[in-house]
Amino acid sequence: MQRTITQASCADDYDPNSMPVAKARAFIREFLAPVTGHVRLPIRTALGRVLAEDVMTPVNVPAHTNSAMDGWALAFSDLNTDGESSLTEVGSSFAGVPFKGTLKRGECVRIFTGGVVPAGADTVVMQERAKAAGKQITFAPGVKLGQNVRHAGEDLKQGAVALARGRIIRPAELGLLASLDVGDVNCYRKLRVAFFSTGDELVSIGKPLAEGQIYDSNRYTIFGMLEKLGCDVLDMGVVRDDPALLESAFRDAAANADVVITSGGVSVGEADFVKQLMDKLGEVVFWKIAMKPGRPLAYGKIAGAHFFGLPGNPVSVMVTFYQFVREALLTLQGVNPVPAQPMLKALCTSPIKKAPGRTEFQRGILSQGDDGTWTVRVTGEQGSGILKSMSDANCFIVLGDHVGNVEANTVVEVQVLEGVV
Numbered sequence: 004m005q006r007t008i009t010q011a012s013c014a015d016d017y018d019p020n021s022m023p024v025a026k027a028r029a030f031i032r033e034f035l036a037p038v039t040g041h042v043r044l045p046i047r048t049a050l051g052r053v054l055a056e057d058v059m060t061p062v063n064v065p066a067h068t069n070s071a072m073d074g075w076a077l078a079f080s081d082l083n084t085d086g087e088s089s090l091t092e093v094g095s096s097f098a099g100v101p102f103k104g105t106l107k108r109g110e111c112v113r114i115f116t117g118g119v120v121p122a123g124a125d126t127v128v129m130q131e132r133a134k135a136a137g138k139q140i141t142f143a144p145g146v147k148l149g150q151n152v153r154h155a156g157e158d159l160k161q162g163a164v165a166l167a168r169g170r171i172i173r174p175a176e177l178g179l180l181a182s183l184d185v186g187d188v189n190c191y192r193k194l195r196v197a198f199f200s201t202g203d204e205l206v207s208i209g210k211p212l213a214e215g216q217i218y219d220s221n222r223y224t225i226f227g228m229l230e231k232l233g234c235d236v237l238d239m240g241v242v243r244d245d246p247a248l249l250e251s252a253f254r255d256a257a258a259n260a261d262v263v264i265t266s267g268g269v270s271v272g273e274a275d276f277v278k279q280l281m282d283k284l285g286e287v288v289f290w291k292i293a294m295k296p297g298r299p300l301a302y303g304k305i306a307g308a309h310f311f312g313l314p315g316n317p318v319s320v321m322v323t324f325y326q327f328v329r330e331a332l333l334t335l336q337g338v339n340p341v342p343a344q345p346m347l348k349a350l351c352t353s354p355i356k357k358a359p360g361r362t363e364f365q366r367g368i369l370s371q372g373d374d375g376t377w378t379v380r381v382t383g384e385q386g387s388g389i390l391k392s393m394s395d396a397n398c399f400i401v402l403g404d405h406v407g408n409v410e411a412n413t414v415v416e417v418q419v420l421e422g423v424v
C-alpha cells in the first residue's frame with residue numbers, strides 16, 4: 004500500500020524546519036509514478052520523448068556475418084601455421100552483393116567492408132597483409148582465427164530488448180530504431196504542467212512599473228526549464244496574494260494539469276494563508292530545506308495533481324527546480340532510470356564563506372586550463388535575488404551539509420548545468 008503524504012510526514016523522523024536536501028528528494032520520490040497514456044509517434048517526431056514500451060529486436064543486427072575490412076575471406080585452417088600461405092581467389096563479396104558459393108580447401112574470396120563472409124570462411128585478412136599475383140594470393144603469417152569478422156547479431160540479437168521502456172529517445176536511439184526497421188514507437192504522452200506566480204508586487208512584462216513593483220521573471224525561468232524538459236506548459240500568469248483568487252487559480256490549475264508549480268508565497272509570513280488553503284484543497288507539506296538558496300519549499304498533491312510551491316526569489320526558484328522538480332518531472336514523464344545531474348570535482352579558485360549544517364548551491368563558472376585541470380570560481384554576488392549570477396553560471400558549486408568555509412584552491416564538488424539547463 005502506498006502511503007499518503009500525511010502518513011509519510013507524520014511517520015518519518017524529520018524536522019520540517021530543517022529538512023536535508025536528500026531527505027526531501029527521497030520523500031517526494033515516494034509519491035511519483037509515470038503518467039498513464041501513450042501515443043504512437045513516427046520515430047523522428049519521438050526525438051526527446053520517452054519510450055512507453057520495450058522495443059524488441061525483430062532481426063539480428065547485423066543480419067549477416069560480414070567483413071570489417073577490405074581484404075580476403077578464407078578458412079583459418081587453410082593457412083600454414085609457420086610462414087606464408089597461398090590461396091586461390093575464386094570470387095568476390097561486396098557490401099550488398101555477396102559471393103554465392105561455398106569455399107573449398109585452398110580457396111579464398113576477395114571481400115570488402117560490409118561484404119557477407121561466405122560459407123566456408125571464418126577469417127578475413129586485410130589487403131595490406133596480402134600480395135596478389137593474378138588470382139594467386141599470398142598471405143603473411145600471423146593471422147588470427149576469426150579476425151576482422153563481424154558476427155550476425157553482435158550488435159543486437161533477434162528477440163532481445165533493444166531499447167527498454169523509460170529510455171529517452173536521443174539521436175543514437177533514432178539510428179538504432181532505424182537499423183531495426185522500426186518506423187514508429189509508443190511514447191508516454193507529454194506531461195502537462197501549469198504554473199503561476201504569486202505576489203502583489205509583480206507586474207507582467209510590457210506594462211510600466213509603479214513604485215515598489217517588479218517584473219515577474221520567475222514565470223520566464225520556469226517556462227524555460229519546463230520547455231527544456233519537454234513538458235506541455237500552461238502559463239496561468241500572476242495571481243494576487245488573495246485567498247479567493249489563489250483558491251480558484253489552484254483549482255483551475257489542478258483540474259487542467261498533471262503538475263502545478265507556483266513561485267512565491269511559501270516563505271514565513273506568507274505561508275500561513277497558503278497553508279490554510281492547502282488544507283482545504285489537498286495534502287501539502289511545507290518545509291524549510293537545509294539549503295541555500297531555496298529554503299522554503301512546499302510539496303504535495305491537490306486534486307490529483309502534484310504540487311511544487313517554490314520560493315519567490317528568482318535564484319531560489321531555479322535552484323529548487325533543478326534539485327527537486329527536475330528529477331520529479333522526469334520520473335512522471337516515465338524516464339527510467341532518471342539520469343543524475345553530472346557531478347565532478349574541480350579546484351575552486353575563490354574562497355567561499357559557508358556555515359555547516361546546510362547544503363549551499365553557489366553559482367560557479369567551470370573552465371579547463373591549458374594543463375587540463377578543471378577549475379571553478381564563483382560568479383560574484385550570490386544573493387538569492389541576483390539572477391545575473393545564474394545567467395553567468397555554467398555550474399553549481401555544491402557545498403554539502405558538513406562543509407564549512409572553503410579556502411581558495413580547495414577541491415569542491417560541482418554540478419554541471421551545461422546540457423541540463
Ligand code: AMP
Nearest residue numbers: 200202219220221267268270314315316
Ligand atoms: P516570497 O517568497 O513571495 O516572499 O518572495 C520572495 C522574494 O522574491 C520577494 O522579494 C519577491 O518580490 C520576489 N519574487 C517573488 N515572486 C517573484 C517573481 N515571480 N519574479 C521575480 N521576483 C519574485
Ligand code: MG
Nearest residue numbers: 201202267268
Ligand atoms: Mg510573495
